[in-house]
Amino acid sequence: MGKKLLLANDHVPGIQSYEVYRxxxxxxxxxxxxxxxxxxxxxxxxxxxxxxxxxxxxxPTGMKWSFLAKPEGxxxxxxxxxxxxxxxxxxxxxxxxxxxxxxxxxxxxSSFALGANxxxxxxxxxxxxxxxxxxxxxxxxxxxxxxxxxxxxxxxxLDLYVQVGGGAYICGEETALLESLEGKRGNPRIKxxxxxxxxxxxxxxxxxxxxxIAAVVPIVNDGGDAYAAIGIGKSSxxxxxxxxxxxxxxxxxxxxMGITVEDFIYSDEYCGGILNGxxxxxxxxxxxxxxxxxxxxxxxxxNGEKRLMSYESLADGGFATGTMLGSGGFIVxxxxxxxxxxxxxFARFYHHESCGQCSPCREGTGWMEKILxxxxxxxxxxxxxxxLWEIQRKIEGNTICPLGDAAAWPVASAIRHFRHEFEExxxxxNGIKKVKHxxxxxxxxxx
Amino acid sequence: xAKVTIDGKTIEVADGTTILQAARMIGPDVAxxxxxxxxxxxxxxxxCRTCLVEVSKGSEKDPRPMPKLVxxxxxxxxxxxxxxxxxxxxxxxxxKGVVEFLLLNHPLDCPVCDQAGECHLQDLSYEHGxxxxxxDFERRTFEKIDIGPYVQLHMNRCILCYRCVKVANxxxxxxxxxxxxxxxxxxxxxxxxxxxxxxxxxxxxxxxPVGALTDKTFRFKSRVWFTKPVDAHRNCDKxxxxxxxxxxxxDVLRVTGRKxxxxxVEEFICNTCRFETKKTSDWTIEGPRKLDNHxxxxxxxxxxxxxxxxxxxxxxxxxxxxxxxN
Ligand SMILES: Cc1cc2nc3c(=O)[nH]c(=O)nc-3n(C[C@H](O)[C@H](O)[C@H](O)COP(=O)(O)O)c2cc1C
Ligand code: SF4
Ligand code: SF4
Ligand code: FES
Numbered sequence: 001m002g003k004k005l006l007l008a009n010d011h012v013p014g015i016q017s018y019e020v021y022r023x024x025x026x027x028x029x030x031x032x033x034x035x036x037x038x039x040x041x042x043x044x045x046x047x048x049x050x051x052x053x054x055x056x057x058x059x060p061t062g063m064k065w066s067f068l069a070k071p072e073g074x075x076x077x078x079x080x081x082x083x084x085x086x087x088x089x090x091x092x093x094x095x096x097x098x099x100x101x102x103x104x105x106x107x108x109x110s111s112f113a114l115g116a117n118x119x120x121x122x123x124x125x126x127x128x129x130x131x132x133x134x135x136x137x138x139x140x141x142x143x144x145x146x147x148x149x150x151x152x153x154x155x156x157x158l159d160l161y162v163q164v165g166g167g168a169y170i171c172g173e174e175t176a177l178l179e180s181l182e183g184k185r186g187n188p189r190i191k192x193x194x195x196x197x198x199x200x201x202x203x204x205x206x207x208x209x210x211x212x213i214a215a216v217v218p219i220v221n222d223g224g225d226a227y228a229a230i231g232i233g234k235s236s237x238x239x240x241x242x243x244x245x246x247x248x249x250x251x252x253x254x255x256x257m258g259i260t261v262e263d264f265i266y267s268d269e270y271c272g273g274i275l276n277g278x279x280x281x282x283x284x285x286x287x288x289x290x291x292x293x294x295x296x297x298x299x300x301x302x303n304g305e306k307r308l309m310s311y312e313s314l315a316d317g318g319f320a321t322g323t324m325l326g327s328g329g330f331i332v333x334x335x336x337x338x339x340x341x342x343x344x345x346f347a348r349f350y351h352h353e354s355c356g357q358c359s360p361c362r363e364g365t366g367w368m369e370k371i372l373x374x375x376x377x378x379x380x381x382x383x384x385x386x387x388l389w390e391i392q393r394k395i396e397g398n399t400i401c402p403l404g405d406a407a408a409w410p411v412a413s414a415i416r417h418f419r420h421e422f423e424e425x426x427x428x429x430n431g432i433k434k435v436k437h438x439x440x441x442x443x444x445x446x447x
Numbered sequence: 448x449a450k451v452t453i454d455g456k457t458i459e460v461a462d463g464t465t466i467l468q469a470a471r472m473i474g475p476d477v478a479x480x481x482x483x484x485x486x487x488x489x490x491x492x493x494x495c496r497t498c499l500v501e502v503s504k505g506s507e508k509d510p511r512p513m514p515k516l517v518x519x520x521x522x523x524x525x526x527x528x529x530x531x532x533x534x535x536x537x538x539x540x541x542x543k544g545v546v547e548f549l550l551l552n553h554p555l556d557c558p559v560c561d562q563a564g565e566c567h568l569q570d571l572s573y574e575h576g577x578x579x580x581x582x583d584f585e586r587r588t589f590e591k592i593d594i595g596p597y598v599q600l601h602m603n604r605c606i607l608c609y610r611c612v613k614v615a616n617x618x619x620x621x622x623x624x625x626x627x628x629x630x631x632x633x634x635x636x637x638x639x640x641x642x643x644x645x646x647x648x649x650x651x652x653x654x655x656p657v658g659a660l661t662d663k664t665f666r667f668k669s670r671v672w673f674t675k676p677v678d679a680h681r682n683c684d685k686x687x688x689x690x691x692x693x694x695x696x697x698d699v700l701r702v703t704g705r706k707x708x709x710x711x712v713e714e715f716i717c718n719t720c721r722f723e724t725k726k727t728s729d730w731t732i733e734g735p736r737k738l739d740n741h742x743x744x745x746x747x748x749x750x751x752x753x754x755x756x757x758x759x760x761x762x763x764x765x766x767x768x769x770x771x772x773n
Contacts, residue, residue: 168629185626190493190521356607356626356633357494363548366631370584387581394544397515398496 002256005218018140021101029220042113048224050236055209069204082123083172086287088329091240092210094252100137106213125167169353174207188401232258235310245332248272278334286326289406291413344372350407361404378429449526466519483608484520492520504529546576562658564671605659611651665701676736685717
């Protein structure tokens with residue numbers, strides 16, 4: 001069994017409630033931080049831990065925290081990003097609904113470290129029931145003196161609020177999130193300035209993912225060095241992986257960074273192998289935005305080394321033969337999967353979720369979806385495949401926020417690794433139409 | 448002060464100047480095209496991506512090139528920065544892409560559009576686009592909307608530059624105008640059609656780079672290139688009263704603000720001057736308007752046309768970039 005830091009007590013009955021959580025060592029990090037540490041010391045531990053942001057980009061958390069501007073007399077904010085909308089990602093929901101107090105505890109300890117006296121958890125509208133679980137946990141934390149004025153008799157005070165969003169993927173982008181939190185339309189801001197300088201209400205702000213903030217709890221409890229000792233190289237600690245698709249045991253797994261991808265897919269501890277004994281065809285390893293890899297490249301790198309579940313190993317080979325750990329949304333596809341159809345589903349999503357501020361993403365996402373639809377409909381041409389390639393290239397890197405890249409990468413990787421499937425579709429539309437999957441797409445498209 | 452080199456031409460500018468402003472100071476040869484930036488509107492720019500440039504050297508201190516193309520209207524210069532605009536193949540490529548995206552859902556109804564001849568999208572496509580379209584999908588369509596008695600919104604033509612939204616936010620009272628929906632379904636809306644009712648609402652027409660917001664009092668009266676622009680002023684208690692009258696024969700067909708070589712109005716004017724003062728006797732005539740901007744309308748109709756190359760360094764003092772979106 002791998003080491004578990006966040007889900008260690010997941011099996012404990014009643015762990016959702018304050019009493020049980022507290023009995024199992026809950027809120028120790030708050031006590032330790034407030035009673036025995038200076039805020040800078042907490043930041044130092046987080047730096048030592050090597051923790052990297054779990055929201056997708058993998059930016060070192062300690063470094064992000066130390067960038068936070070601290071002008072005199074200006075409020076600072078910590079905002080937790082619980083918008084979790086990346087297709088294939090559902091780890092934050094699991095953690096928040098099973099062990100809500102670990103997030104509350106992490107928020108208090110992290111807010112203390114950053115000197116924030118008001119903090120927010122921004123959660124997507126579709127997670128309304130989770131928001132209610134969090135509200136209850138927050139009420140319990142207030143009732144037990146972990147939130148509010150003068151926590152544990154210190155001069156540190158903190159108010160924590162949950163804000164439910166309207167339900168938009170783009171509101172997970174940190175500056176769109178801040179706009180939305182301010183009550184405006186959720187459009188990403190043009191950077192600079194970055195949130196660390198001018199974030200919520202123009203004040204210095206840190207935005208972190210749910211899992212990132214929860215990881216601060218074991219880091220403060222056991223020390224940054226202990227956390228850094230887990231995992232591999234610059235991918236320290238544990239990571240929650242949302243495993244879905246054609247596997248025997250879909251679900252959320254906490255893994256030690258550095259286990260092999262093969263082990264993750266096939267061992268009984270994790271995914272338990274491919275459903276119905278079928279063959280593995282492809283994996284989207286880090287949520288819909290990251291490049292899809294065919295079976296051979298996800299199991300071993302282009303150099304023939306075993307691929308590991310870590311930031312570095314998954315990225316090995318760049319986009320030519322590698323991918324990204326991303327948010328840890330691990331989507332497994334077996335040999336029956338139609339890659340073009342899968343890509344169309346993703347493209348439809350990005351088209352639907354583009355905020356529409358910048359022209360390449362606003363127009364390009366819709367265009368790519370239409371072309372994919374055309375190909376699936378049996379009317380595509382070989383030029384259409386080249387055009388798709390061209391469009392994604394013109395979007396990537398040219399937009400305000402990374403949603404443009406996120407829309408481009410799946411298209412690029414599908415064509416890079418599965419071009420033959422597109423060509424088959426184009427050359428033999430009738431043959432493809434007989435595939436049963438095609439029927440399901442038809443229904444989706446017209447629905 | 449910061450020294451910046453754009454397409455091989457060097458200029459020294461104040462700290463905080465954007466690449467675009469510096470390029471405009473050097474002159475139109477090196478100035479990237481803009482569809483959303485408007486120096487008189489705070490927080491404008493960043494949306495259309497036509498002004499993307501390549502930063503081949505970040506600064507004297509940190510000479511590394513920037514990894515991506517950057518929006519020149521939203522990126523401030525650093526001392527020693529080197530920028531490629533026309534000299535960069537990457538920029539030419541990306542810009543061509545942007546033009547294609549902007550035209551993807553555009554109705555291309557120039558023959559019946561009042562903006563034709565002074566449309567920035569026409570100019571942009573002509574200079575940076577390609578002659579052929581690669582899409583045969585149906586374009587998105589919207590119903591035309593009357594925004595009050597004077598302005599019509601033709602959403603099909605909108606490129607979502609957000610300029611009119613910023614005009615509504617910044618120079619008219621109260622927020623009445625914004626963007627609803629998302630992605631390529633986004634639409635400019637007043638929420639309530641009648642809601643733009645304000646002394647300065649007509650300025651949305653002048654800032655609109657395309658024919659999405661047009662002057663209803665000028666609708667279908669004439670192609671702009673058949674009208675003659677004349678500078679004129681009047682005593683106005685609401686605005687400077689400095690305008691351009693567009694004549695056909697003896698009749699003033701329309702009144703607009705005075706636009707500089709970048710297509711931006713020098714000053715915003717009020718609705719009384721724009722819509723309700725259309726007799727020659729209302730105005731003191733100054734003389735023919737020189738059209739500096741390089742555009743279809745200035746192609747060969749006016750003998751006093753200057754070619755962009757001969758223009759002197761521009762002296763506009765644009766607003767500083769500020770944070771936030773609105
Ligand atoms: C379109 C888009 C959607 C995003 N959605 C999320 C999200 O749902 N949750 C999240 O934590 N980060 C999301 N991110 C990343 C955030 O912008 C930000 O990087 C992250 O919250 C930082 O937290 P971290 O450093 O702890 O990872 C998204 C980014 C983009 C561009
Ligand atoms: S890249 Fe897409 S989602 Fe991001 S700002 Fe531009 S249009 Fe909006
Ligand atoms: S209506 Fe005109 S000014 Fe307004 S966003 Fe559209 S193109 Fe820009
Ligand atoms: S003018 Fe710079 S992005 Fe539009």
